[in-house]
Amino acid sequence: MIKYVTYHKIIDLLESVQQASPRMKSFAQGDIVYFADSMSGNTIQYPLMFATPLAMSYDENTTTYQMSIIFADIVHTDLSNEVDVVTDMELEARSLLSQIKRGTLIDKVDCILPASSTPFFERFNDHVGGVVLDVSLIVFEDINACEQYPSPTPTPTPSSTPTP
Numbered sequence: 001m002i003k004y005v006t007y008h009k010i011i012d013l014l015e016s017v018q019q020a021s022p023r024m025k026s027f028a029q030g031d032i033v034y035f036a037d038s039m040s041g042n043t044i045q046y047p048l049m050f051a052t053p054l055a056m057s058y059d060e061n062t063t064t065y066q067m068s069i070i071f072a073d074i075v076h077t078d079l080s081n082e083v084d085v086v087t088d089m090e091l092e093a094r095s096l097l098s099q100i101k102r103g104t105l106i107d108k109v110d111c112i113l114p115a116s117s118t119p120f121f122e123r124f125n126d127h128v129g130g131v132v133l134d135v136s137l138i139v140f141e142d143i144n145a146c147e148q149y150p151s152p153t154p155t156p157t158p159s160s161t162p163t164p
Contacts, residue, residue, distance in 0.1 A: 005109070005139040010065050011051060013108055017099050018049040024071075024092060027051075032068070046128065047073040047089065054134075064112075065137045069096065072130040075121060082129055086119045089130035093117050096133065112136040 011029050018027040025045040032052050050070040057064045071089035075082055100111045117131040 005063070005141065007053065007056070007065065010067075010109070010137060010139075013105055014049070014051050014067075014069070014096075017096055017105070020104070021049075021092060021095065023047055023088065024049050029053075032070075044126065046126070047071065047092070047130075048128075049092070061140060063139045063141060065139070067135055067137060069093070069133045069135065070130065071133065072128040075127050075129045077127065082121060085129040086121075086131060090117060090119070093131050093133040097135070100137070110138040110140070112138065 014029075015027045018024045024047050026047075027049045028044075029051040032050075048070070050072065052068045052070070054066040054068055056066070071092045073085045073089055075085050097111060097113070097115060099105045100109055101113070112135075115133060115135040117133040119129070119131050121129040
């Protein structure tokens with residue numbers, strides 16, 4: 001397991017899974033209220049992976065990040081691809097779980113299984129559908145009184161004057 005995992009690192013790990021996916025086009029994180037504004041003024045590219053933190057809990061040897069991760073894609077106006085959208089996004093949610101349990105994230109983070117996902121349609125400003133994966137991500141780390149994030153040590157400044 002990697003050391004010094006923070007929420008920032010969890011988000012980086014989730015984004016790395018999205019970037020490795022041939023299907024998912026973009027990643028964002030934050031409060032679900034700001035889903036439509038999540039791309040900082042940019043046009044959202046679908047399919048989208050959107051992570052929302054729900055809670056963080058600390059134990060003697062673990063930190064658990066409860067997350068809600070939305071996998072969303074555009075649904076056609078005639079609704080002809082609703083089943084395909086839910087199927088594709090459900091496969092992406094399962095792919096994330098498999099990356100944690102047996103793939104690229106196996107030595108970085110763990111998760112509690114079973115995890116659950118809920119399908120949705122027409123949920124946001126864009127006509128999208130997909131699944132919401134509720135998952136608890138676990139990082140194994142020791143809570144101790146030692147300084148966890150060492151301060152950088154100053155490097156000596158080179159002198160132009162030769163020293164005997």
